[in-house]
Amino acid sequence: MTMIDRRGILAGSAALLAATTVRAADAPAGTLKAATASKGRRFGSAFAWSPAGADAGSFANPAYAALLRRDCDVLVPENQMKWQAIRPAADRFDFSRFDPMVEWATTNGFALRGHTLFWAYSRWFPAWLNNHDFGQRPAIEAARILDQHIDTVTKRYGRKIDSYDVVNEAVDPDTGNLRETSLSRAMGGTANVLDHAFRTARAAAPHAELVYNDYMSWEDGNAKHRAGVLALLADFRRRGTPVDALGVQSHIGLFQPTTDAGVVAKRLEPEWRAFLDRVTAMGYRLVITEFDVRDKGLPAAIGPRDRGVADFARAYLDIMLSYPQLGDVLAWGLSDRYSWLRGFEPRPDGEVTRGCPYDTDLKAKPLLAAMLAALAGGVRQVGQAA
Ligand code: XIL
Numbered sequence: 088m089t090m091i092d093r094r095g096i097l098a099g100s101a102a103l104l105a106a107t108t109v110r111a112a113d114a115p116a117g118t119l120k121a122a123t124a125s126k127g128r129r130f131g132s133a134f135a136w137s138p139a140g141a142d143a144g145s146f147a148n149p150a151y152a153a154l155l156r157r158d159c160d161v162l163v164p165e166n167q168m169k170w171q172a173i174r175p176a177a178d179r180f181d182f183s184r185f186d187p188m189v190e191w192a193t194t195n196g197f198a199l200r201g202h203t204l205f206w207a208y209s210r211w212f213p214a215w216l217n218n219h220d221f222g223q224r225p226a227i228e229a230a231r232i233l234d235q236h237i238d239t240v241t242k243r244y245g246r247k248i249d250s251y252d253v254v255n256e257a258v259d260p261d262t263g264n265l266r267e268t269s270l271s272r273a274m275g276g277t278a279n280v281l282d283h284a285f286r287t288a289r290a291a292a293p294h295a296e297l298v299y300n301d302y303m304s305w306e307d308g309n310a311k312h313r314a315g316v317l318a319l320l321a322d323f324r325r326r327g328t329p330v331d332a333l334g335v336q337s338h339i340g341l342f343q344p345t346t347d348a349g350v351v352a353k354r355l356e357p358e359w360r361a362f363l364d365r366v367t368a369m370g371y372r373l374v375i376t377e378f379d380v381r382d383k384g385l386p387a388a389i390g391p392r393d394r395g396v397a398d399f400a401r402a403y404l405d406i407m408l409s410y411p412q413l414g415d416v417l418a419w420g421l422s423d424r425y426s427w428l429r430g431f432e433p434r435p436d437g438e439v440t441r442g443c444p445y446d447t448d449l450k451a452k453p454l455l456a457a458m459l460a461a462l463a464g465g466v467r468q469v470g471q472a473a
Pocket of ligand 1: 165
């Protein structure tokens with residue numbers, strides 16, 4: 088090695104060290120779980136399965152695992168507990184990916200949320216379930232398939248999973264009506280399927296918090312979705328369906344061009360509070376199950392974009408955290424590098440979406456600081472279930 092090479096390497100590592108030091112100094116003090124615990128809540132994130140060492144938002148990626156350890160009390164599988172993952176056929180289960188996630192989480196001291204026992208949306212059914220022949224007595228066969236699923240999952244993991252999104256996304260946002268599926272046609276209506284799922288979950292996992300989870304949100308265009316969810320929650324109460332909490336997915340977003348996220352948030356606040364007031368008045372707790380921020384309406388430039396994301400998130404979380412009925416707060420991933428938004432809702436300009444607290448290099452962003460401030464400043468939660 089020549090002197091020049093060596094000097095180059097030394098200069099390179101000095102620069103790296105300096106960069107690391109600056110970044111560490113810039114990182115806001117405290118962790119998300121500590122900020123959240125100061126108000127009696129748990130913070131968490133989605134995580135995934137991958138082969139050891141893969142570049143993924145997985146426990147098997149040491150860099151991502153370090154973030155999970157730093158910030159999270161509770162983890163939720165992003166995809167690996169869904170029917171598409173664990174139920175390859177009517178008579179077969181496959182836990183080969185989810186089991187190691189549960190194992191890693193529990194041996195490392197994390198709690199787990201279960202997502203989801205039933206995604207009530209045919210788009211996300213496994214193909215076999217959309218095409219299943221329910222035979223001569225369809226209601227009985229459909230209930231058998233659903234019960235078997237809920238019993239198998241809840242009993243396999245027992246107390247390792249203490250909160251379940253029992254039903255996910257049953258309301259059609261365009262109409263506010265319940266979505267139809269192969270199971271609802273077999274069982275004489277969606278309401279029957281949903282009630283059945285919650286009752287079976289309560290019997291099989293009496294220790295667990297049972298959540299109805301959906302993506303009705305505070306932005307324009309969600310009024311029908313919110314009304315549909317309120318009607319469903321009222322129906323659950325009328326029928327005595329055992330539902331403990333509303334899971335507010337919280338994939339919030341700025342979709343129209345804007346330079347002032349704070350102004351947008353102020354305009355959206357009254358209707359959103361009216362919705363949350365009605366939910367909590369029916370006796371439901373709240374859970375933030377899948378928080379991230381869609382940034383389509385913000386400029387490409389990182390500075391203003393990150394500021395807008397942080398301001399919008401701060402305003403949203405301040406509202407959510409003013410409800411003592413709010414329990415767990417979970418992000419749908421911690422890093423932009425692995426966020427589903429990159430593929431599911433790419434920006435028209437092709438820039439990487441920036442909706443998570445850490446960037447593609449797993450470095451802290453203004454959103455992290457906004458989350459820390461909101462979480463530590465929130466109202467203390469009350470009424471936690473046993
Ligand atoms: C998403 C995952 O993040 C993606 O990887 C997958 O392709 C589709 O599902 N609401 C939910 C989550 O309840 O299950 C979704 O997760 C995001 C929206």
